[in-house]
Amino acid sequence: MGVSPSLAFQNSFSVAINEIDQTGPNQSMKPKAALHVYEVRPRKDHRGVDLVSDVLPFGRLWYDKPGHAIGYAMHFSRSADAVVRVYDAAGNVIETHENSGDFKECS
Numbered sequence: 830m831g832v833s834p835s836l837a838f839q840n841s842f843s844v845a846i847n848e849i850d851q852t853g854p855n856q857s858m859k860p861k862a863a864l865h866v867y868e869v870r871p872r873k874d875h876r877g878v879d880l881v882s883d884v885l886p887f888g889r890l891w892y893d894k895p896g897h898a899i900g901y902a903m904h905f906s907r908s909a910d911a912v913v914r915v916y917d918a919a920g921n922v923i924e925t926h927e928n929s930g931d932f933k934e935c936s
Contacts (some may be wrong), residue, residue: 865911867902871918903928
């Protein structure tokens with residue numbers, strides 16, 4: 830016996846309402862911004878780097894240089910807060926780039 834469609838909708842709606850950031854009585858209600866986390870790791874075959882993140886539509890992208898991967902991550906997350914961590918072959922973080930999602934539409 831499964832969950833009725835109306836009950837499933839009510840549960841998902843209540844979860845969405847609970848995720849809204851209510852900072853005060855006179856503040857506008859806005860959804861919490863998600864933090865996009867990216868990792869730039871050298872490939873095992875020594876042919877460039879992989880850009881890895883859960884927010885990428887294909888999971889992992891291959892780039893020839895770390896700078897190209899960082900540029901794509903910053904562009905892809907221009908409307909969300911993002912952190913890009915660059916790792917060396919030993920797995921140590923060697924660089925961290927942060928981007929605040931300050932993209933504004935033209936009016």
